[in-house]
Structure formats: C-alpha cells, structure tokens
Amino acid sequence: MNDMFEDSKLNWNATYDVIVLGFGGAGATAARFAADNNAKVLITDSAPEGHEGGNTRYAGQVISSGDNLDDLRKYYQDLAYPLAYDQDLMETFIQGLYKIPDYLEKYLGVKPFVMGQHPESPVSKALYFMAHEYPEFRGQATHELVAVHEGVADSALWKNLRQQVLDRADKIDVLYQTPAKHLIQNPETKAIVGVQIERDGKLLNVKANNGVVMATGGFENNPKMIENYLGETSLNPIGSLYNKGIGVKMASEVGAQLYNMNNYESYGIFHGLTPKPAKGQRSQFLPFDWPAFHQGSLIVVGDDGTRYFDENEIHRHGHIQDHGNWRIPLAQRHPYVVFDQKKYDELSNDKNAPYPEFLKAVVKADNLESLAKVLDVDVDKLQKTITDFNYFAEQKRDYAFNRDPETLTAFDDGPYYALAMVQGLLNTQGGPVHNSHAEVVDNDDQVIPHLYAAGELGSLMGRQYNGGSI
Secondary structure: OOOOOOOOOOOOOOEEEEEEEEEEEHHHHHHHHHHOOOOOOOEOOOOOOOOOEEEHOOOOOOOEEEEOOHHHHHHHHHHHHOOOOOOOHHHHHHHHHHHHHHHHHOOOOOEEEEEEHHHOHHHHHHHHHHHHOOOOOOOHHEEEEEEEOOOOOHHHHHHHHHHHHHHOOOOEEEOOOOOOHHHHHHHHOOEEEEEEEEEEEEEEEEEEEEEEEOOOOOOOOOHHHHHHHHHOOOOEOOOOOOOHHHHHHHHHHHEEEEEEEEEEEOOOOOOOOOEEEOOOOOOOOOOOOHHHHOOOOOOEEEEOOHHHOOOOOOOOEEEEOOOOEEOOOOOOOOHHHHHHHHHHHHHHHOOOOOOHHHHHHHHEOOOHHHHHOOOOHHHHHHHHHHHHHHHHHHHHOOOOOOOHHHHEOOOOOOOOOEEEEEEEEEEEEEEEOOOOEEEEEEEEOOEEEEEEEOOOOOOOOOOOEEEEEE
C-alpha cells in the first residue's frame, strides 16, 4: 500500500507498538511475549468472538518434541528433503521443538503430557502412529508428541494460549471481526509502518511503532488460491473457515518472497478423505484410525468408478506412497467408499468404532446398476472394478495396488452401500519466506523491515510433515 503513504498526511486512527494479525496459536504467542516485553499490542482477527483460534482451535492439540537433539535434527532434515531450506531457520525450529516440555511448564503453567513416557495411556496408544509418522527416516525414534494434558482434539492447548492473552488485557487489545486489508509500507525505506484494517465496514489505519506480525494462517478457504497454487478444485477445509489467504496477498503487495505454495496437509481416513459435509461446512476432524473401515469387502473409487490407491495403507497427513516418495494424490471430485452387506453389518456391530456416525450417511443400492447411478459412473467400468477386486481377493494378491492380502475379501452380489467422501484440507503450508528471526524477506533475500511472519503462513514443512510440527 505504497500509493497512499505520506507520513505527514496519513491519518492514523490508532497507534500501537506491535500489531499482530491473526488470533490463532502463533498470533496469541507473539502477542503474549510482546506484551511481556512492555509493548502495547493490538490483535486483529477476521473471525467473530468464539470462533477465533485459527487452525490451532481445531487441531489435535499435540506438539512435536524429542529428547535427543541430534536425532531430532536428523529427522527434520529428512522430512524437509529434497527441498531447499534456510539452515538457520531449521535449526531454530528444531531447538524450539526440543525445548517444548520445558516451554509448556514455564510459560503455559502446565505439567506436559509426554506420550512416550506414558505408553499405556489410551491417548498414547491411539497416536503412536503419528508420533512416528515416518519410521524409515533417520532419528525417528526420538520424535515424540507432547500435550498440555492427557487428551487430544479438545482445544486444550488453544484455550491455554488464548487465556495467556486475556490475562494481559491491560497490554493487549483484541478486535474480532476485523480483517486486515493491507500493510502500509514506506516506499523509500520499504519498512512496514502500519496496517489498514476493516472495522464495522470502515477502513482504519493503525500505526505500528515496532513491527507487524502476520499470523493469518493459510488459504484453505480461498478457492481461487487453491486452484492457482495447489491445482485443485475439490478440497474441503477441516480447520478454521476464516483462513482465506490474506497474509499471502498482503505479503505479495509489499514484495515478499513466497515459498512452499503448492503443498498442503490433509487428514482423515485413507489418504485424508472425510465424509462429505453440507456445503460451507467444515470437514470432520478424524484423529483416530478405524482399521475395519479400510479392510475386507470395501474399496474406494474415484471419479470414473475405479480404484486409485491401496485402501489399507496408513496415510501420513494425507501423503501416501508414490514411487518412493510421499505425496497427496490428486483429489477426486466425487470419491466414494463402497462396501457390501456383510461389511455394513460388521461396521454396524464394531464396538470399537470411533466414527459410527459414518453409517448414517451411507446410501444403499440393491444392485450395481443402482450403485453406478449413485456414484455417477459408468456401470460397466464399475462392474469391472468389482470383478477385478474379487479376483484379487480370490488370488490373495492385489495386482493393482498391492494391498495386504489379509485385508482382501470378495464382494457379495448386493446390496451395496456407498458413502460420499471429499479430500480434507487441514492446512496449506505456503506463505512469505522468513529467516530465523521471523523477519520476512523480499525476492532479493533482503529483510523487509518491521515485518514478521509466524505459524502456518510460510511453514518450513514443504514436502513431508509430522503431526505436531507447529
């Protein structure tokens, strides 16, 4: 926003030492520590009160850590490979994860629940797979998940971070339903001197004496950015509905360098599929596995009625094997889970089912012709898919995707059941490049003075991601 800058004439509606854009986990943390250093802080967020928190509010509430720094370093180097990354930034990140248990106790006032120290806990058992998401990588044994208590997916971490801000109300002002619109940049020095925000339909200019922290999250709810950067049209957000990419837009306006724009994380069953919700609704967050739901006489079909992956493969935040690499597959526009009567009965009687509500959304079809109409696919192609799968089950060899033979069971002749799914979008990773001091840099790798980025807006995790790597 250079064209409006003329300091002597610019009308400032308010002045703060630090302005934090976004009241999620990163923004709350930045504001809290700025206030603790005697700064007068403003937080603005586009969400209404009670819906703030960004993706932190809806996440699993676990944080990565490890008790061996050298091994933790090796693990995150392998997670980042083969993409280039800032060595100093990576080291700062790893050092921070290593110190997480102490951090939670010192700054959040809780006794951290380190899952590896409580192997018999149901929570630890349920999330063991996530603690070691990439077991073939160097140093993976040290990687651990830590929570603020023995519980997950309950917003406990977010509630604590939020309370830290509220406890400093004398130094931190919070404006809800107040989206940031533009950064205000001095055209000569390139320094960021303030922010234009929208409050009750009015544009206001707020001056920042010391700096602006962008913690606005990703662009999960911006279809244009999703199509342009991710090349997808059929993703549904799992987290906040207010992450619309304003940080990317503002950073671009002031000449910031962007990176990791084509990567995102998913979550759910299979490779991050979730039951298709009503339009405009968040996808269900599915932190626990349901083994029975990806074994037996059950398959997933894509837009043309054919299978396109191994349904029994445990995904890694949506990533599955792709010729030696881990990538999220192309999102199908209308994928379905398909199973037969005996599988329906098994799922209905599964006393350990974490998501029994799935079965309330299934559609029953008496025969393949009716099923093809439900799926909107060619019946002959669907028939071939079922015939081939039954042959694989008989031969105890999945010649298409090498699914574990012990999980193959032939379909009966009907009835059939179908559950509409959608690719879940947990978070995007792209955003402005920043250094180990969180300073945003331009396309010539020069620091843009007084501009900082935090959280999922420009994450290091551009290829592989382990749960809790915040």
